[in-house]
Amino acid sequence: MSRSGIVNVRMVITEEKILSNIDKVQKMINPKSKKQIVQLDEDSYFKDLVESIKTYLQEYPKKKNFPSSVYNAAYGLVEFATNQFEENTKQIEELIRQREKNISLGAELKGYLEIVQNKEKNWKEKIKDAQENFGEDIIESLSIIGRCRSKKSENYQSAQKLINARIGNLESNLHIEIDMERIEDRSKALSYIGIEIADALKEIPVPAEEVKEAPVQAVEEVAEEYVPETFEVKPSLWQRFKNSKFVRAIKYVMSIRVVLDLPALPEGKTEN
Structure with a gap:
């Protein structure tokens, strides 16, 4: 009896579960979502979700065969968190200007x-x-x-x-101080994702992209009109995170000291 069609049911279920957890985390950090994190230290559900994703990334037995769906979803989560963190930075800067004006x-x-x-x-x-x-x-x-x-x-x-x-x-500036605290809490959650998930993700090889061969004739037609393009490697997401002005802004307004030691995300993806 052929075993080529046998699927590891346990791994499939786990993969689906992790994809679901990644989606839940992304919804919790989405500013448009109704269910958002209020305080990171008190939100054990959020931490449990992130921990489950981290554990899956770290303990997957064969990293070279790591499912691309989970890798892409986890990478997308970190990228989304980074973008939200940078948006928070802009809000902090605007609040600082408003505070000084007031x-x-x-x-x-x-x-x-x-x-x-x-x-x-x-x-x-x-x-x-x-x-x-x-x-x-x-x-x-x-x-x-x-x-x-x-x-x-x-x-x-x-x-x-x-x-x-x-x-x-x-x-x-009481209302501004309240807004600052809310943004700070959201940013703590975003940085938590970076610290926990990006560190585990960098140990996994970037899954090879599936490439379909084009007909020879189509390739020749494209070659005739080929124009050289310049590709720029996407900068490390968490390098952007570390370079953010958010930490300096929080320190300036709230008079607190924040130290971030964030791992770099694997430089696996490129964009045109």
Whole structure:
């Protein structure tokens, strides 16, 4: 009886399971997904999925015969994580700029408040400049403070309370700090994928691509119109990861020290 058609059922099931786990992980780090990681340290399900993928990559018996479907899916997962990490970097940079702008606006608004409180000469003309950066509610409140003769009046107190609240919001940047923490948590999960999966993936030879032979006539026709092309090897995904500005941005804003020692992804793929 021929054994050529026999399939290792256990390995097929495992391969399908790992492909399913890779898909689950990718959905969990997808910013458009409803089920996202909140905190890496508390998400054991996510860690278990990543660990199962890592174990499969490391313990596969014959690396030369490693299934290309799993290799490509794992490589794609790391690439997707890298792209998301770089997108997080851009968001961090934008939040830094917004934070610095808010602090500057808070100081500017303080200056306008002092002008109207002290009833400085031409204060009405001076607060017109505030219209460029502040809304009508702020301009109106500044005008009320400038016009009021008594600091104990209800209108004066209400207007000053609104101005001080706005200054406090601009200086504290609470909403930005919350966004920063969320992005940091997502990026921890993304780096976890790189550390665990990319390190295991680099030990596996790149599966040979299947190439179909074209008819001789078709090859000759292509040869007549052949134009030399330049191919650039795709840079290591995790070299991009390590070079990201995200670490410096987090350190700058959150005053924390992050050290990443990430393995390079195998340089197996090329792109035109």
